[in-house]
Amino acid sequence: MAGQDVTGLLLDWSQAGNRQALDALTPLVYDELRRLAGAYLRRERHDHTLQSTALVHEAYLKLIDQRNVKWQNRAHFFGVAAQMIRRILVDHARSHQAQKRGAGAAALSLDEALGVPGAQKDVNLVALDDALAELEKFDPQQSRVIELRYFAGLSIEETAEVMSISPATVKREWSTARAWLFRELNRTGIAAPAEP
């Protein structure tokens, strides 16, 4: 992926508000992530846990470590990346869940399968993804906040900047969405119980 293209598209999208730029950007980001993933898969590594960790990691670092891009542009870039990371993680989780279902496994601990550092042991990504999709239907802004904070790891301030809303709003959206998602995941009986 040519770094120049991405930067240009970012500027178009974030500064000129060009919706088409975003449409062009999305596949580039996704391709980059997939390319990195492919490189990892081709390398003959035998420890799948380690491999997947490294995959997500490197992809992530590659995406954000663009020193020639100003923060605000990088922030928009994060916005795209957050969606992609969500998609990659959840796809990975779904395929694992499909494999394991036959073996009689109950709720899959995805982070274990992925070995993703920083993820809690008991978040079910597939269930979370479904719940987020539900949430998006009646409150897309909230769904976005979760995506940016949880999948892209943005702080409240960073999220506010990407979404052009106030940090106080991000905070309110975050805490209420978190409660709703938690209830949703527990209601479906998939999420693991909360910590005591």
Place this chain on the structure above:
Amino acid sequence: MNERWQRVKSILAEALERPFAERAAYLHEACAGDTELRREVESLLLADEDAGEFLNQPAIEPANAVGWRLGPYRTLELIGQGGMGAVYRAVRDDDEFQQEVAIKLIRRGVNSDYVRSRFLYERQILAFLNHPHIARLLDGGTTEDGLPYFVMEFVEGSAIDEYCILRQLPLRPRLELFLKACSAVEYAHRNLIVHRDLKPSNILITEDGTPKLLDFGIAKLLLPDHPHLAPAQTSLLTRALTPDYASPEQIRGEAVTTATDVYSLGVLLYELLTGKKAHRFNTHTPGEIERVVCEVEAVRPSSLNRELAGDLDQILGKALEKDPGQRYGSVEQFAADIRRYLTGQPVNARSHTLLYRVSKFVKRRKGVVLAVAAIILTLLGGIATTTREARIAQRRFNDVRKLANSLIGEHDAFASIPGSTAQRGRLVQQALSFLDDLYQDASDDPQMQRELAVAYEKLGDVQGRADGPNLGKTEAAIDSYRKSLLLREALAKTNGEDEALSGLYVRLSGALKVAGQFTEAIACDRKALEIRERRMAKQPNRPETLRDMAESYSSMAVGLTQVGDWNGTLLYRHKALSAYLKVIELGSRTPEDMNGLALAYMRMGTILTREKQYDEAVQNLQRAMDVARQGLREAGRNQPLRMTETAALRSLANLELERGRPDEAIRHFQAVNAIYRQMVAADPDEFRVRSMLAATHHRLGQAFLQKKDSERALEDFETGLTMRRQLAERNPANAGAQGEVAESLAAMAELFELRGERERAREWYGKAKSTLAQLEAAGRANSASRAILDHVNQKLNAL
């Protein structure tokens, strides 16, 4: 739904921001009788309470820490990532100096207690190490959000394997480079730290060819005295080991020792010299990894590089032994063999070749032999197989036994070399574990019992023999001696062998005295004397018998001194001296005999000093020094004789102090001090010299006090006290060490008293008293510690 949800959301957000106690009232008001709305919000509030840390940690790690400011440093670039943390290149951002450093920062999101303690442990380990070939720890701290980090020397260089390839180094420089790297590992081992993750990427070579050892992330401190330093769940260490350099014991999850690093260094050297990996995996399944690492021997190095034929084949073979007990006993020995190769001397790896080849053959062929045996069994009815199996078993048994005994034999050769205490401990421990195994199969064999008894005795000697270099582990020594005692007493009963038994009683007595168990010690001495007197009656002029008598007399005298029986002490001192004189008269002048005589004179000197017969005492001490020096001239380097010579000079200094000649005393004490310092530097694990060095500082303090030079006195008292406290902590079973701490505390008090600082004097006497009271309460006080206690009590009353 949307509008409804917006209402729920706004009430929920409000409620969440309110204190818990006010929420119900708020909901009542905000929902204004809409029970369904209220139920919805309440259910979400409940979910929030239960949610704990749900989603609070991002799904993947957030941005890396490039560009962060950590204390005075700023991170510039990510240069490495491990299981627990990431390493960044950073600079010190002060205007004063732009120093480049490496900073290891714990990973966010894996900041569990375990990882955190492991991380801090690495920092702790690095703090112990200061070596030109180990990347140094410079600083440490915590980020604003509580992540620990530490700052290390930044090493710019390439991994050792790359370095060798890029520069196309020939064999000799490769070996020399490897030796430098070994020196760093050796140094870590001397500090009881095992690296456990030696591989090319952890040994960087700088532009000027200096190796730097990095990453003690999974290193282990082998210090039994500091279990609190080690994170509890080492076995849960999740970091993936590189199977390329891992040892069989690591793959199997067995105990890791310094031999583990020997193996990994062996793999590394193999690769540096042959260009190929020692472990060749067909697949990376756990089963295959275990099979290759634990069972498959590396392809003979010389078949890959002809230059290696002969010694280097042997050296690599010995470093890469699958059984840790068969490898080089230390990195030092491994390196020494490479040095021998470089200087054209015969290497040690070859010396046991025949023996271990035989045992290896049996081991390797056991499966085949048994399979053949099974076929023959079905054909012939078992006769052939049983004899064959029995023969093989017998052969293997003998091999292992020979090996164990040769290790114990080597131990004696080490005994009088200064600086060898720790290695000796390992050596004997290794041999002992062999014998322990064998003992299971041959417990009724007297020869086995003898060998095992000897092994336990040697182990006890290294752990804490009272009159030899030892590790200061008195309890352990007593334990080992008691194990030997069971065997020796049985042998005495069944075979009438009591010579070795009497010697064991004396050794045990020595250790018991150190532990303050005087009554039992004296009982042991009496048992030894009974046996020896019986023998003496039969063979009065045999040097061996006389030597043993002298030893028993001395030991008895020491015990009697401790319980304050001065008449008895003087009597046995005389007996010991005349026995040694007779040995020498009979013409035996071994270093041991010379040392025995010198010691006997010295002890006469100290007893006479106590009796205030100074002139006669000086004569005896002078003779002690003369005999010791004569012995040293005849024997060359000999640690016990050197110790005795020094101890006699120290006794002389004590005498001068006692008769009020502080200047002479100071001169002698300082000479003694210089010798002890040399010895301590040569063998930092040695306990006895350290305690004598501390005692000498204490005495110097007293001498200065006699001269009314309280400043210098304070200095020496403080030094003595600090050293004694360290020693007492290291060996809590040593009652003498505790008593000496009290002695030092009382001396500090006395000094302040003389200066007229009554408050401080009282305070220090109080400290001395509580230390002594603890000893008394534990039933481990001796006459010396009781005398100090009386003195302290008097002073406390008077002040």
